[in-house]
Amino acid sequence: MENVVIQNRQNSEAEVLRKQAQRRKTILNVVYYLSGTLLAVVFLFPLVYMLATSTKSESAYASDAGTLMMFLPDFNNLSAAAENYKKVFVSYGVWQYAINSIVYAGVIIVLNIIVNGLAGYVMAKFDFPGKGFFSFIILFLIVVPVETSIIPLYSIVKVLLGMKGTISVLAVILPATISIFNIFLFIQFFEGIPKEYEEAARIDGAGNLRIFFSMILPLSKPIVATVATFCFIGAWNDYLWPTMVLPYAEEGAWPLYPIQSALTSIQSIQGITTGEFMASLVVTSIPIFIVYVVAQKYIVQGFGSAGLKM
Amino acid sequence: MLGSTLAILGVLIAIFAGFAVKDVLLAKRKGTRYTFRNCLVSYGMMLPAVALAFIFVLLPIIYSLGYAFTDFYLLKPNNIKFNGFENFENIIESIRMKGDMYNAIRNTSVFVVGVVPLQIGMALGLALFVNRSKKAVGIFKVCYFAPVVISLTITSYLWLQILSPSEFGLLNSVLKLFGAEPKDFLRDPDTAMLWIVVISAWQGCGYQMLIFLSGLTNIRKELYEAAALDGATAWKQFLHITCPGLRSTFLFIVITVFVGACRVMIQPMLMTGYQSHTVTLSYYMYVQGYSYRWVGYSSAVALLMTIVIGSITLLQRRLLREKD
């Protein structure tokens, strides 16, 4: 009898302990998710604010200040939102600059992968006289932070290469197609591809370029996608350099500026409202967020693969 | 400019030829066999990268080095004369009289000293926070990383609006609820640089979070399990397993964040314009080289920056590596 009682007591004690642990776990979980959400708010509130403000007229912006309405769109007056975005697209011509940015980014991505990929392929898989020289330069440029201002690059592009007028587009694209760091990434990845694949292809009579394009690149999908994603982000977000090298549009011609360069001056338009300006910021950030959401996997992958072995 | 470029190209080719000849001569001893065809293919496929790297990476570095000792004035590109160490004397003069070079050094130092620990600390904290297999952790990661992908231009303008001195600016309108007067955060010499630090850390730390995360996943799980069996507390585990496991990641992050921080320019440029209390070294270089047109002087500043950043980086490498 006593035994049973003790047994029961022990059982119930275990039960209590288990429940306590359970409760502790639940509380910890709640705390975890609460703080996680709070942190998310810290990181996202400016973006939400930007989105909300972009739908408002100047008076709504002023009257919402200091209330939670700052973070909510103005649903009562949706025509204000339409007005803001229409003005950004039509009057300020943002769509033209957006197309420019997409073209620049697209060309840069393709060239960047081909140029640096080929170099990485050669460095990883071939042996040739003078290879040590290239290895040395690559290592040097990665390890030593060389601080050149963009001014010498500017004088090279303008004075030495004489890129002017429409040709200046090349000055935006070409410097962005070479990236020593990407070569480094490619070398590291390609070294991991077994030699047998290549040898098999070679026996089948495939040429080097063919092997590179139809075998090496497809096998390296993760690193290619990572490089492409970061290339896009870099090209889309570049601001100072394109502003410096590109000319103004000739009369009636298509402008050459990318969207970020246009943004700085949209801000200084006389009489532009807060809502309109926020709308132009939203328009500028939408493509980058689409790419981010789609390519998120590759961004994370990029960090796992290589680049940390300094 | 064409002449000097060809000369530089010649020197580089000569050095390369030296390497190549040495390789060919030592080929037999090493047992490597070069075939002519293979060499041709290799050089051919390397060519685009080598040409682009020469023009857009190496040449600017070499020119910047050379320009540092000239009086290159952007409006007179055909009349460049060597002027010895005059540019460096001017730099010292500007520091001595507490001119903008002095301000730039001070502001950049404030920024670096502020942002490096803050950003790395935030990144490490976030990485530890999301490094567990719970539901919805992926969403958290996405949120924390989001500011990284938007451009510096947008970040700067957005925060300019948030910190707007008018009573309708986000921060001021919130402070107003507590009865505070509107403040001009970015104009105040005491707070402007700190705000730029906070904004940069806010934007950047998601990137380092992911790098830390990949470092964390590389630490073997068994180590923690063993430690837990030995009764080690979470703090002890962090100290004795996580920290050593993250050392090489940490080194990488410290160096990249440090070098990136030294180059800060767009945020002050767009948020305050050229002002003594926010001008940074890169911004100073840009204004001197492009607005004032003193390419020579600007290059001298760049050269000094390379030397300083380079030696500090080497030092960091030493300190963090030694314990291995």
Add this chain to the structure above:
Amino acid sequence: MKKFLKTVSVVAMASLLAFGSACGPTDDSSTDKDGNTIVKIMFHVDEKSAEGQAYKKRIDAFNTAYKDQKIKASASYVARTAGAADYEQKLTGMQNEGSLPDIITFDAPNCASYANSDLIYDISDIVPQDVQNDFLSLNKYNGKLYGLPIQESSAGFYYNKNLFRDAQIDVSGYTVDNPWTFDQFKEVCQKLKDKSITAVDMRLDATKDETATYLLYPFIYAAGGEFLSADGYTATGYFDSAETKNGFQFLKDLVTSGYTSYAIGATDFFDGKVGMYLSSGWTIPDLDNKYPEKFPNRDSWGLLPYPKGVESASATGSWSFAITNNHHEDKTKIKELLLWLVTPESSKGITDATGMIPARKSVETNYGAGSPESVLLSQLAKTGRERPVTVGYPQFSNNFRQVIYEMKDADVATVLGQKAAVLQSELNKLKK
């Protein structure tokens, strides 16, 4: 992957090509296929703006008039989305790459700097003396003529007549000939402040570009101050003199007295929240057309001249035309376009669109007595002072704006002393 890459690259390359051809080929040849001599000109404004449209009209008229002489003007305009500071740097870049058009517009204070670097061409002998004499001002450097003003600008204090009526302030007696003094200016501010209205928007926040320099430098002259020596190479002793300090101190006092601040919203004056607004003539068309609620007609706003300190001074200076020193050695045909653009007729066409003052004396103006335009015109004739002529103008302007920015939280004399030394060291570099 391969397919994807292929598609992307084909699309990208094709669009790049289309892109290039859409933008048109850039050729430097100065004649077109019909044998017309092409004269290229670049304007600093957007084509669609009122000012851009006025230029376009004059260019079209030129092309019609000179059809027989086989001269054709081809214009390019700055995109809407480009600021003035950007334009200056772009000019520098164009000189570097050798792609300067034949005629450019430039902001007058840059004259010395451009002339000194051979960016613009000496037109002393090109422009007939009688035409030169007809201008209100000319862009000269070292005694030689380099630019002809497009139009003249001046600035003043726009004021909200309704607010002034409410506060019972009478400013009708203040004219250019009988200007208000610094003290009277402060009295008006005080009366507005008593009504808890922000008295005046001094544009102290406009320090990111030339605006603050352009609007505020006359206060320093009015206080008896100077910026630089006559040759433009000495700042110490001028930029930090006691009189210069008084001028800046006056501006700072306006802030400490609560009459103005560094954080007035860009549209506050137009929303009727601020009594006075310091701005240039370009605000006249805005007030006439853009804000019918608060400013339905000219009975609701007026313009007051700069107040007088030790002496009178007002802002002047505008954009000018110049012939560039590009590879076209023969300037005879380029000259035709330059002279066409500054004829009284052109001058009138342009100023009608911009609301500014014609640059030539012979252009008839029929501004009503006391009208905003007449205030600007008589300021120009009687109290206008130029910004300092110096090769280091960008450096000067930068330091001026830094003083405005920094004096908010610091002692004016200290800031001035420091900036004078910095400016001096920059000028020393240029002197060599």
